[in-house]
Amino acid sequence: MANSQFSLKGRVALVTGGGRGIGAGIAVALAQAGAELVIADYTMALAEEGCASVKAAGGKATALQVDVRRPESVKAMIASIEMQHGRLDVAVNNAGIVSLGSVTELTVEQWDDVLDVNLRGVFLCTQAEIDLMRKAQFGRVINTASIAGKTGFPHLSHYSASKFGVIGFSNAVAKEVAKEGITVNALCPGIVGTGMWRGETGLSGKWALPGESEEASWERHQASFLPQGVAQTSEDMGQMCVFLACAPHVTGQAVAVDGGFSL
Incomplete structure (x- = not known):
């Protein structure tokens, strides 16, 4: 990503669920492209872990705690970003959870937990992020979905439902904000060893x-x-996020990074 057309120098980027795994890989890639990072996670310890990864790669990052299920927590996160940076250019809504169980084994609590974080959380974050991005008439929102949002997997009906929802939500919002300098896309990781x-x-x-x-x-x-x-690797996901953050005319898409698994 050394090509200047993929530079994020001067941009402020947020990654939720950025403490470990795919989120940390995305954060490092954005930082290496020149962005200043805000790493948000469910605990401050996880957020600080993500910041350490970014700083070890030579980037700048600050940590925030957020519970993406709670509107007041998400609003506080965005308010803190506006106060510290005055803007938000790139937002990767990556926070997510998974559990396993056949449809007859799943409890209502498992269903609600996965949908609350994976879909409600994406809605709340996107909503708050776009409010701030509209002030600059510029923004890149990238919502982490999954290949399980394109095809169902056994024992993952609730997870697939949440990720299919992320794809549909992202496509709809992209059309709402298409003339405001804001793009919205879904990233669909394939098989990543997390x-x-x-x-x-x-x-x-x-x-x-x-x-x-x-x-x-x-x-x-x-x-x-x-x-x-x-x-695939978390670094692969980071490379795609850098591309989407730099692509002004790619919006409403569900982009798979999956080694050729899906169409």
Whole structure:
């Protein structure tokens, strides 16, 4: 991303859920492109962890605590950004959670938890971010969805519902603000080796064949799901976010970074 057309120098960028995993990778990529970062996460400790990743890569970052499910918390986050920076140019609404269970096993609480963070949280953040971006008639909103928002996966009906919702929401809002200098897109990660997939409680553990190790299951799913045969990385997601943050005429899209899995 050294090409000057992908420069975010002078821009202020927010990443929610930026403490670890995909969010941290996105934050580092935006910082390396020149943006000054605000890392927001559910706890200040996680937000500070994300800031440390950005600073280790030579970038600037500040930490904020936010509960994306609560309107007052989201409004306080945006107010703090406006007070400290006077603007918000790029917002990556990445905070998300996942749990696993068949449709008959899922509890109402599991359904509500996932929808509250993954979809309600994206709505509340986008709403507040656009209010601030309108003052400058410029903004880039990137909402993290998933390939599970393009095709359903077993044991993830609630997660898929939330991510299908993020894609539809992003497309609709993009059309609302299309003439205001603001773009809105959805990022759809494929198979990334974070908590949703890895470990005995992740998908590679849950979907392991009898006698198959979690590691072997992880390798098998990469080979079977992905035409390229290899998982994607948080750095891959960061590169796409830099592109979307610099692309004035790409809006309303659900962009998959998934090694050729989806159309």
